[in-house]
Amino acid sequence: MQAVDRAIRVLLYLASDEARGESGVSDIAKGTGLPKATVHRLLRAFSPHRFVEQNPETGKYRLSWGVFEVGNKVPGVIGLKMAARPEMASLCEISRETVNLAVRDGTDAVLIDKVDSNQLLRLELEIGRREPLHATALGKALLCEFGKDALAGVFGPEPWPAVTPSTIQTLAGFAAALEAVRRDGYATDNEEFSVNIRCVGAPIRNHTHRVIAAISVSGPAHRFPADRAKEVAPAVVQAAKNISKLLGHG
Amino acid sequence: MQAVDRAIRVLLYLASDEARGESGVSDIAKGTGLPKATVHRLLRAFSPHRFVEQNPETGKYRLSWGVFEVGNKVPGVIGLKMAARPEMASLCEISRETVNLAVRDGTDAVLIDKVDSNQLLRLELEIGRREPLHATALGKALLCEFGKDALAGVFGPEPWPAVTPSTIQTLAGFAAALEAVRRDGYATDNEEFSVNIRCVGAPIRNHTHRVIAAISVSGPAHRFPADRAKEVAPAVVQAAKNISKLLGHG
DNA sequence: TTCGTCGTTTCACCTTCCGGAACAGCATTC
DNA sequence: GAATGCTGTTCCGGAAGGTGAAACGACGAA
Numbered sequence: 001m002q003a004v005d006r007a008i009r010v011l012l013y014l015a016s017d018e019a020r021g022e023s024g025v026s027d028i029a030k031g032t033g034l035p036k037a038t039v040h041r042l043l044r045a046f047s048p049h050r051f052v053e054q055n056p057e058t059g060k061y062r063l064s065w066g067v068f069e070v071g072n073k074v075p076g077v078i079g080l081k082m083a084a085r086p087e088m089a090s091l092c093e094i095s096r097e098t099v100n101l102a103v104r105d106g107t108d109a110v111l112i113d114k115v116d117s118n119q120l121l122r123l124e125l126e127i128g129r130r131e132p133l134h135a136t137a138l139g140k141a142l143l144c145e146f147g148k149d150a151l152a153g154v155f156g157p158e159p160w161p162a163v164t165p166s167t168i169q170t171l172a173g174f175a176a177a178l179e180a181v182r183r184d185g186y187a188t189d190n191e192e193f194s195v196n197i198r199c200v201g202a203p204i205r206n207h208t209h210r211v212i213a214a215i216s217v218s219g220p221a222h223r224f225p226a227d228r229a230k231e232v233a234p235a236v237v238q239a240a241k242n243i244s245k246l247l248g249h250g
Numbered sequence: 251m252q253a254v255d256r257a258i259r260v261l262l263y264l265a266s267d268e269a270r271g272e273s274g275v276s277d278i279a280k281g282t283g284l285p286k287a288t289v290h291r292l293l294r295a296f297s298p299h300r301f302v303e304q305n306p307e308t309g310k311y312r313l314s315w316g317v318f319e320v321g322n323k324v325p326g327v328i329g330l331k332m333a334a335r336p337e338m339a340s341l342c343e344i345s346r347e348t349v350n351l352a353v354r355d356g357t358d359a360v361l362i363d364k365v366d367s368n369q370l371l372r373l374e375l376e377i378g379r380r381e382p383l384h385a386t387a388l389g390k391a392l393l394c395e396f397g398k399d400a401l402a403g404v405f406g407p408e409p410w411p412a413v414t415p416s417t418i419q420t421l422a423g424f425a426a427a428l429e430a431v432r433r434d435g436y437a438t439d440n441e442e443f444s445v446n447i448r449c450v451g452a453p454i455r456n457h458t459h460r461v462i463a464a465i466s467v468s469g470p471a472h473r474f475p476a477d478r479a480k481e482v483a484p485a486v487v488q489a490a491k492n493i494s495k496l497l498g499h500g
Numbered sequence: 501t502t503c504g505t506c507g508t509t510t511c512a513c514c515t516t517c518c519g520g521a522a523c524a525g526c527a528t529t530c
Numbered sequence: 531g532a533a534t535g536c537t538g539t540t541c542c543g544g545a546a547g548g549t550g551a552a553a554c555g556a557c558g559a560a
Contacts, residue, residue, distance in 0.1 A: 001253070001291055001292065001294065001295035001547090001548080002517085002518095002546085002547065002548085003251070003253040003254055003516090003517065003518095003547085003548080004253055004254060004257045004292060004295040004296070005295055005299075007254045007257065008295075008296070008299045008301065011320055012299070012320065014323075015319070015320040015323035016323075021325040022325070024537070024538075025537080025538055025539085026536085026537070026538085034519095035518080035519045035520080036519085036538085036539095037518080037519055037520080037521095037539085037540085037541095038517085038518065038519065040538070040539065040540090041251055041517085041518090042251065042254060044251065044539095045251035045254040045255055045258075046254070046258075049255075049258045049262070050355060050356070051258065054538095059537070059538055060537095060538095062324075062325050063320070063323060063324045063325065064324060064355065065324060065353065065355040065360045066355075067317070067320055067321045067324065068321040068322070068324045068327060068360065068362075068378060069265070069321070069360065069378040069379075069380070070261055070262065070265040070313070070317055070321060070378075071317045071318040071319070071320060071321020071322060071378070072318070072321060072376070072377050072378030073264075073265035073266075073313055073378060074312075074313045074314060074315060074317065074318045075271040075272065075312050075313065077318060078376045078377065081377070082366070085365075085366070086366075086368070089339070103315065105300060105314065105315040105316075106300070110315045110318065110319065112318075115335075116332070116335070116336075118336070126322070126328045127322050127328065127331070128318060128319045128320075128321070128322030128323060129319075130319070251516090251517080252515085252516065252517085252548085252549095253516085253517080253547095253548065253549095274505095274506070274507075275506080275507055275508085276505080276506070276507080284550095285549075285550045285551080286507085286508095286550085287508085287509085287510095287549075287550055287551080287552095288548085288549065288550065290507070290508065290509090291548080291549085294508095304507095309506070309507060309557095310507095
């Protein structure tokens with residue numbers, strides 16, 4: 001399926017930071033390594049479905065709303081957002097920090113929605129972004145039910161890539177962290193994903209009792225000492241439980 | 251570009267309401283009119299990019315997070331959401347009705363984001379949904395700068411399709427409505443899209459002073475008499491202006 | 501057991517995509 | 531102002547690659 005594979009590569013290029021919104025045919029050809037004529041043909045195939053559109057002024061191409069429309073039809077995304085948003089808003093009000101909602105996809109957590117704090121200093125992660133599971137509170141919450149063998153099947157060989165000096169890089173270390181999550185009901189991230197950022201996360205379950213998502217509160221380390229994390233954790237856990245209840249859990 | 255076109259048709263089928271989340275290969279083949287083997291090959295091409303995934307329990311296929319990720323990289327979507335969300339939240343608090351954010355794509359308004367009221371009776375429109383421009387307050391706000399000739403270029407021949415008995419179906423009628431929008435600064439929808447639903451919308455402009463989006467407040471007609479609409483309108487206009495300012499307008 | 505249907509695989513045919521090269525239009529340069 | 535270098539776009543012969551009817555193995559229902 002060469003043609004489809006190339007088509008997706010063009011889409012991914014347009015979605016990449018490298019493209020920064022608009023790209024010319026030649027840029028895409030260079031970025032993907034495909035011949036210019038091929039890229040142009042693919043773009044023409046996308047246009048009628050509104051996956052891409054051409055800026056009539058510059059002649060350059062950009063992603064368009066057709067792909068946004070399809071992307072928001074991923075099963076669960078609407079229900080999750082609707083169930084979670086009110087709880088996230090009140091959690092943001094309580095904690096005065098940014099609240100994130102994510103699901104698992106492979107070895108990444110995909111950010112589905114967020115509610116920003118109105119603090120001046122805050123973590124800016126875009127919706128749709130990916131974060132490595134092994135380096136985040138969201139990841140620990142999403143994987144909290146996984147045993148050592150299941151984890152080994154998800155992640156590659158050790159040591160796992162270090163995002164910061166504090167990132168957990170071993171199966172044993174991560175399994176111990178998950179044990180703590182199961183015991184306490186919440187997960188933490190002590191500057192394991194980004195230096196100076198701490199998080200507290202909790203798992204969300206659906207009617208089959210399986211963990212299908214997670215929420216987290218994240219803030220700069222100076223506003224998030226260890227005791228503050230413990231203070232916020234019950235609110236995070238409660239919010240996650242409330243969302244789970246809306247999804248039929250409990 | 252036959253293969254790409256078919257690939258997109260498969261994606262669109264999986265995104266359609268008909269698919270309801272999960273679909274088998276045979277369902278997709280029937281729904282798209284494509285041979286079963288072809289559908290299967292396309293699905294296998296999508297998998298490594300995480301555009302679709304297979305439910306290991308049922309064997310059926312569903313959209314996955316890769317396409318969500320790409321969809322949220324459509325230029326403007328992140329900036330718009332971030333600029334608009336706080337204003338939308340306070341507008342929702344003031345009006346106690348659902349607040350919508352949309353952009354134009356062809357003859358449709360695409361719903362980008364929304365903040366739900368906590369009223370029991372409320373309009374439920376999913377993010378990514380499309381509404382016809384000519385039947386909504388959002389549409390009138392998005393097109394408010396268009397003259398008669400420009401409108402004729404956007405829409406097809408008259409009469410335009412009626413969504414409800416009140417839907418404006420003629421170019422002249424719609425142009426008059428836009429004249430009112432330009433005069434008052436806000437647009438209205440008197441059960442033109444859905445019986446028993448009224449809306450008030452206002453345009454959002456970017457740094458080039460062009461209308462790039464619109465917000466609206468929508469509620470059931472019994473809570474939205476004509477005087478209430480006039481009462482809410484200034485808040486809607488002010489919110490739209492605040493968002494525009496964040497985007498560099500004025 | 502038998503039947504039906506599921507997702508998956510095969511393979512020879514031939515459609516359809518491929519991509520270097522040429523094209524027209526616009527900017528910048530000398 | 532002609533030359534140069536870019537842009538997006540088009541053309542066409544060659545062959546790579548997609549196509550899809552039919553067969554397969556596995557599962558579940560009758």
